[in-house]
Amino acid sequence: MNNRKLNENKVAILATDGFEHSELQEPMKALISEGATVHIVSLSEGQIRGWEKGNWAITPVHVDVAVDRANPAEYTGLVLPGGVMNPDKLRRYPHVIDFIKGFAELGKPIAAICHAPWLLIEADLVNGRTVTSFESIRTDLENAGANWVNEEVVTDGLITTSRKPGDLDAFSHRFIEQLLTETPSSSSV
Numbered sequence: 001m002n003n004r005k006l007n008e009n010k011v012a013i014l015a016t017d018g019f020e021h022s023e024l025q026e027p028m029k030a031l032i033s034e035g036a037t038v039h040i041v042s043l044s045e046g047q048i049r050g051w052e053k054g055n056w057a058i059t060p061v062h063v064d065v066a067v068d069r070a071n072p073a074e075y076t077g078l079v080l081p082g083g084v085m086n087p088d089k090l091r092r093y094p095h096v097i098d099f100i101k102g103f104a105e106l107g108k109p110i111a112a113i114c115h116a117p118w119l120l121i122e123a124d125l126v127n128g129r130t131v132t133s134f135e136s137i138r139t140d141l142e143n144a145g146a147n148w149v150n151e152e153v154v155t156d157g158l159i160t161t162s163r164k165p166g167d168l169d170a171f172s173h174r175f176i177e178q179l180l181t182e183t184p185s186s187s188s189v
Helices: 021-033 085-090 094-105 117-122 135-143 165-182 184-188
Strands: 010-014 037-042 046-048 061-063 077-080 110-113 153-156 159-162
Touching: 010 021, 010 094, 021 037, 021 077, 021 165, 037 046, 037 061, 077 094, 077 117, 077 165, 085 117, 094 110, 094 117, 110 117, 110 165, 117 135, 117 159, 153 165, 159 165
Parallel strands: 010 037, 010 077, 077 110, 110 159
Antiparallel strands: 046 061, 153 159
């Protein structure tokens, strides 16, 4: 008997060069260990490289699909890793923001950690929500209408946020819980 809970789930992780290495790798490992299929979505196909302990990560990450060809309807949830460079670059592209908004419009869970809530601001998804993030973007979130709290992991509706790599276990666990309670495949678990 297979007791992996997310066998019917396909999850997108949206990132580009400069993502915080652990904030992509750890949620991906947690999702795969529960049986989910994970696709890395980026600005273009090829490879992207993360940032790890003040340097570029040695091993690049393969991109499964370019964001302008990705469809939120094909996924059960979205993970947005942080790092400073990654979300700052991604938020400049309208098709990235449309992709994120697509998950919200379809009522699908979105998880953002560290600086990734910048992307939620651009997608107009934080106004009136309680969220957390890396402390340096607190004012940005508050200016966008969010109620910012300094907690390990926060879920408001279908949006889950966390502060930093030290929160990854709680972040991954909470997002998996969201997928199990918010997706049609969870009813068979």
